[in-house]
Amino acid sequence: MERKSPAFTIFIYACALLLAAIILAPLAWLFIMSISPAADLAAKPLRWWPQAADFSRYQLLLSTAENSAGGAFTSSLRNSLEIAGMATLAALALAIPAGWAVSRTPAIGWSLSMVIATYMLPPVALAVPLYMGLSHLGLLNNVFGLALVYLTILAPFTTWLMKSGFDSIPREIEAAAMIDGAGLFQTLRIITLPLAAPVMATSALFAVLLAWDEFFYALLFTSDQRAKTLTVAIADLAGGRVSDYGLIATAGVLAALPPVLIGLVMQRALISGLTSGGVKG
Amino acid sequence: MSSTWMTTRAWLLMLPLLVVMVAVIGWPLVDTVGLSFTDARLVGTAGSFVGVDNYTSMLSSSNFSRTLITTTLFAVISVVAEMVIGVLAALLLNQEFRGRAILRALMILPWALPTVVNATLWRLIYNPEYGALNAALTQLHLIDAYRSWLGEPGTALAALIVADCWKNFPLVALIALAALQAVPRDITAASLVDGAGPFNRFRFVILPYLAGPLMVALVLRTIEAFKVFDIIWVMTRGGPANTTRTLSILVYQEAFSFQRAGSGASLALIVTLLVTLLAVAYAALVRKTAGSAA
Numbered sequence: 075m076e077r078k079s080p081a082f083t084i085f086i087y088a089c090a091l092l093l094a095a096i097i098l099a100p101l102a103w104l105f106i107m108s109i110s111p112a113a114d115l116a117a118k119p120l121r122w123w124p125q126a127a128d129f130s131r132y133q134l135l136l137s138t139a140e141n142s143a144g145g146a147f148t149s150s151l152r153n154s155l156e157i158a159g160m161a162t163l164a165a166l167a168l169a170i171p172a173g174w175a176v177s178r179t180p181a182i183g184w185s186l187s188m189v190i191a192t193y194m195l196p197p198v199a200l201a202v203p204l205y206m207g208l209s210h211l212g213l214l215n216n217v218f219g220l221a222l223v224y225l226t227i228l229a230p231f232t233t234w235l236m237k238s239g240f241d242s243i244p245r246e247i248e249a250a251a252m253i254d255g256a257g258l259f260q261t262l263r264i265i266t267l268p269l270a271a272p273v274m275a276t277s278a279l280f281a282v283l284l285a286w287d288e289f290f291y292a293l294l295f296t297s298d299q300r301a302k303t304l305t306v307a308i309a310d311l312a313g314g315r316v317s318d319y320g321l322i323a324t325a326g327v328l329a330a331l332p333p334v335l336i337g338l339v340m341q342r343a344l345i346s347g348l349t350s351g352g353v354k355g
Numbered sequence: 356m357s358s359t360w361m362t363t364r365a366w367l368l369m370l371p372l373l374v375v376m377v378a379v380i381g382w383p384l385v386d387t388v389g390l391s392f393t394d395a396r397l398v399g400t401a402g403s404f405v406g407v408d409n410y411t412s413m414l415s416s417s418n419f420s421r422t423l424i425t426t427t428l429f430a431v432i433s434v435v436a437e438m439v440i441g442v443l444a445a446l447l448l449n450q451e452f453r454g455r456a457i458l459r460a461l462m463i464l465p466w467a468l469p470t471v472v473n474a475t476l477w478r479l480i481y482n483p484e485y486g487a488l489n490a491a492l493t494q495l496h497l498i499d500a501y502r503s504w505l506g507e508p509g510t511a512l513a514a515l516i517v518a519d520c521w522k523n524f525p526l527v528a529l530i531a532l533a534a535l536q537a538v539p540r541d542i543t544a545a546s547l548v549d550g551a552g553p554f555n556r557f558r559f560v561i562l563p564y565l566a567g568p569l570m571v572a573l574v575l576r577t578i579e580a581f582k583v584f585d586i587i588w589v590m591t592r593g594g595p596a597n598t599t600r601t602l603s604i605l606v607y608q609e610a611f612s613f614q615r616a617g618s619g620a621s622l623a624l625i626v627t628l629l630v631t632l633l634a635v636a637y638a639a640l641v642r643k644t645a646g647s648a649a
Binding site: 083086087089090093094096097098100101103104107115116118119120122167168169171172174175176178179181182185186189192193194195196197198199200201202203204205206207222223225226229230233258283286287289290293294304305308309311312313319322323325326329330333334336337338341344345346 | 361362364365366367368369371372373375376379380382383384386387390397444447450452454455458460461462463464465466467468469470471472474475476477478479480482484485487490493494521525529533578581582584585588589592602603606607610611616619620623624626627630631634
């Protein structure tokens with residue numbers, strides 16, 4: 075800013091502190107709950123800072139002992155990883171050829187628009203037939219079934235991101251390679267796909283975040299440790315009769331850690347991915 | 356290379372995506388339409404044709420109108436609050452101050468936090484016996500006795516909206532910030548020379564740059580808010596006394612809790628239609644904004 079009075083500067087710093095507090099206070103409290111002894115959390119007046127940090131709940135949740143809180147948590151963690159991984163790979167396998175095709179052949183762009191328009195559909199509009207269909211195929215309470223359903227969310231979004239990514243790679247580069255005698259798939263393999271690698275990485279991370287976050291379909295289509303995801307496991311904990319709130323907070327911290335780390339490391343790419351739609355309108 | 360072959364090849368590359376989309380979206384949607392005209396149960400009988408009975412009884416039920424009002428209240432208040440707070444935060448982050456980069460990095464945290472974890476976190480904060488909100492307000496002498504923020508009809512929806520805003524305003528802020536950084540420096544400088552005050556500068560110099568991206572954020576957030584399920588299910592399950600029951604929760608209860616697949620499907624399609632109308636209206640608005648900004 076061009077004119078800066080001391081009062082203005084103080085005002086800016088006060089606002090910045092307020093904003094930082096708004097963002098950080100709930101997150102800090104989640105972490106503090108996870109390391110506070112249960113007695114501190116139940117104390118009145120509430121003890122805001124634990125007398126001694128207690129990390130035992132992390133140990134408890136990450137233990138793989140059968141029939142324990144840890145067993146249920148680690149199996150849901152594994153399910154979430156498997157489902158997010160499979161759904162992401164499948165979404166990219168569909169999105170890369172489709173995104174390239176639409177980018178290079180605008181005449182078929184309307185088909186992608188239709189795919190993206192499905193974003194408006196509330197999941198409840200698909201839930202009943204999907205439930206009956208999965209049940210018919212024996213894929214209820216199954217990681218493959220849930221990963222398949224997650225394509226409804228992941229595939230349109232990744233295709234749109236890949237299409238934007240291919241748009242920014244000049245087709246002249248591909249044309250030049252073809253003139254030099256390379257076939258189409260050789261050109262894509264040697265020229266286009268390496269150039270598109272950053273976009274693929276961004277798309278994959280977005281897909282993982284979306285799958286990791288999903289709750290509605292997981293709630294409907296899974297029922298026990300064979301397929302329950304982390305989000306369902308945490309909702310169970312939050313809605314159940316767990317008396318130790320610190321344990322619920324610990325599960326939350328552990329489930330939040332991967333996406334939060336992805337968000338922090340990738341923030342530049344994530345923000346440009348999120349805003350590219352806004353810029354293009 | 357002929358353009359016919361180019362187009363055929365493009366369709367071939369599109370084909371796997373289209374096949375999967377038809378299987379997991381197209382077919383279920385058509386099937387939902389079919390179900391909505393029957394009295395099918397979720398498990399067991401296929402049900403028989405009942406015409407538009409499901410639609411008429413749904414639309415005339417007081418459950419539906421109450422739920423529609425709750426959903427609209429939730430969507431309008433939370434989206435407006437997210438837009439206003441988001442733009443204010445973006446204007447702040449567009450200033451120069453120490454720690455700005457760190458603060459901007461922090462903004463990604465609520466967005467990255469899984470929705471269910473966010474809902475659980477706020478459920479713990481609002482806890483009637485041990486929650487941090489009760490403790491803080493009591494220690495500040497703002498309330499005399501602990502309250503059940505999510506258990507009282509008067510406060511539950513507001514408490515949910517706060518939790519939803521906290522998670523979603525940072526995204527609006529980041530989108531607005533990206534747009535603000537596209538405003539050329541010499542334009543703001545020129546408006547200063549011309550004697551524009553802060554308000555006029557925002558209204559006539561900065562807002563045109565924000566309008567497009569903000570409209571897109573508004574559309575996406577409104578559609579999301581209208582479809583809301585996760586945060587409400589985890590925090591209140593639509594209670595107390597159905598005061599936080601939104602349309603998606605009502606469909607869930609109808610189709611899965613009561614296993615009335617037919618009437619659940621009709622309700623789901625009514626919701627779909629409402630969201631589509633909203634999106635179409637917005638699309639027209641976006642086009643208008645984009646036209647006037649250009």
